Amino acid sequence: MIYDNVKHPKHYLLSDGTEVKDHINSIVGDMLGRSAWKAANVIKYVARADKKNGLEDLKKAREYIDMLIEDKEKCTKIMKHQNMSFLTRLREILTVKR
Numbered sequence: 001m002i003y004d005n006v007k008h009p010k011h012y013l014l015s016d017g018t019e020v021k022d023h024i025n026s027i028v029g030d031m032l033g034r035s036a037w038k039a040a041n042v043i044k045y046v047a048r049a050d051k052k053n054g055l056e057d058l059k060k061a062r063e064y065i066d067m068l069i070e071d072k073e074k075c076t077k078i079m080k081h082q083n084m085s086f087l088t089r090l091r092e093i094l095t096v097k098r
Contacts, residue, residue, distance in 0.1 A: 011051035012044075020047040035071060038064045 003010045012020040024043050028036040045061035053060075 011048045014047065020044055023047075035068065038068050038071075042068070 003013075008019065014020065014023075020043065024040045027043060028039045031039060041064045042061045045057040045064070049055075049057035049061070
């Protein structure tokens with residue numbers, strides 16, 4: 001393969017000859033929006049760490065992992081609240097005397 005810093009940078013080539021972008025596409029392809037972007041950055045930084053910026057890239061990956069965790073925690077809280085609100089309202093409706 002011919003290396004090209006724009007289309008095929010050497011630091012994104014894996015030992016099996018595949019490129020990181022191909023793995024990113026297969027992993028985050030079904031994810032939505034910001035979650036896909038954050039997960040893609042985790043993969044990118046971990047994959048290139050040994051070839052480019054080492055510890056700095058791993059710290060960048062950790063930042064994106066932390067963002068994904070925060071998003072998941074917020075989503076879980078919202079879902080719990082919505083479910084509780086729904087269940088509370090359903091109980092109210094079911095217990096109303098007709």
